[in-house]
Amino acid sequence: MGREISQRPNYQVLAIVTLQKDRILGGSQLSLLANDEEQQKRITQDIAKAMKADVVKMKDGDYLVIRV
Amino acid sequence: MDTEMISSQYLVMIVTGIVMGTMARIMTIKADYRQYPSYPNGYLIHLVTGFVAASLGAVAIPALMTKNFVAVTFLTVAIQQFRDVRKSERESLKDLENTEFAFRGDAYIDGISKTFESRNYFALIVALVSSLTIQIVNLEQIWLSILAAIVTGGLTFYIINRFSKGKSVGDIADVKQGEIEVKGSELFVDGIYVSNLLGSENAAKMFNDEGIAVVINPHEEHFRIGLDNFGQRQAILFEATRALGAKRYHFSRKEYDDGRIVITLIPIAGDINKLIHTVRNTPILESVKKSSKLMNTKFIGRE
Numbered sequence: 001m002g003r004e005i006s007q008r009p010n011y012q013v014l015a016i017v018t019l020q021k022d023r024i025l026g027g028s029q030l031s032l033l034a035n036d037e038e039q040q041k042r043i044t045q046d047i048a049k050a051m052k053a054d055v056v057k058m059k060d061g062d063y064l065v066i067r068v
Numbered sequence: 069m070d071t072e073m074i075s076s077q078y079l080v081m082i083v084t085g086i087v088m089g090t091m092a093r094i095m096t097i098k099a100d101y102r103q104y105p106s107y108p109n110g111y112l113i114h115l116v117t118g119f120v121a122a123s124l125g126a127v128a129i130p131a132l133m134t135k136n137f138v139a140v141t142f143l144t145v146a147i148q149q150f151r152d153v154r155k156s157e158r159e160s161l162k163d164l165e166n167t168e169f170a171f172r173g174d175a176y177i178d179g180i181s182k183t184f185e186s187r188n189y190f191a192l193i194v195a196l197v198s199s200l201t202i203q204i205v206n207l208e209q210i211w212l213s214i215l216a217a218i219v220t221g222g223l224t225f226y227i228i229n230r231f232s233k234g235k236s237v238g239d240i241a242d243v244k245q246g247e248i249e250v251k252g253s254e255l256f257v258d259g260i261y262v263s264n265l266l267g268s269e270n271a272a273k274m275f276n277d278e279g280i281a282v283v284i285n286p287h288e289e290h291f292r293i294g295l296d297n298f299g300q301r302q303a304i305l306f307e308a309t310r311a312l313g314a315k316r317y318h319f320s321r322k323e324y325d326d327g328r329i330v331i332t333l334i335p336i337a338g339d340i341n342k343l344i345h346t347v348r349n350t351p352i353l354e355s356v357k358k359s360s361k362l363m364n365t366k367f368i369g370r371e
Contacts, residue, residue, distance in 0.1 A: 055268040
């Protein structure tokens, strides 16, 4: 696995969309707070479409927008 | 003026050598499922360099026979030229990396460019052997000499072609269809975790509806060393996306317990049978080859 880290593709986290304000701690990515789950999905989808990126749904409910 | 002209025997020798060498290059230009270099300019470039290689091989014997020993040093020029073929092929493929569905990877590019270089040596050696045969047999009837040259040239081609032929994935592993399962945003193939990049509902639905996957299962434990190699897996993934196209996602993943490899993608065109065929025929890269027999060698200094 360590070997693979040095290989392409390199992922870049573009945005994090969460429902809990205290989960936004900082970082270079865009961090957005959604009011409800529907809005969270919609925002994530819009950003992913605009940035031609992929979406990861984390088990805690947050969404990450990632670009390869 | 006539004394400076080349004799008809040497002329036959050179022409036969050139024809045999160029034929050897033509026969090694493949237009298979990999579709490389089956485009007109690719053909032309490699046929011309093959012709030049054959010419250099064909004139070596007449040069020696006329005591023109210095002229034989142009074989070193030939080797330099073939290295340039490798270099230009590598540069060309690296330039294309960002335009493909998936990366070829450095290991695959290295393998392809070395193959192109070696195939010029095919042309040179076959031409050399053919013209040498005419010189050695030196028969009264020239057509018998030509026939002998064709036979030995053909035999030489067969031997070096066999020698340089590598294995493919299908020779060392089973390739079977994998069952795709999307759990939430996670993708599994035959129970092997592959990716969690399917976070959006669209992505999950798309993979469920259109995704295809194969699982590569190595025949022997030691074959895992080659198959697990990142360059080898990248080459397999590249060939898969090259043959079927990639509408959106493509992944490769190795499973550590049994050494199974997963290749999965959403194709533009093609079905699972085409994917299995492509993966089976992907070459095992020279740079990742490992002989398990050599590991047990009993050379001096080893127990």
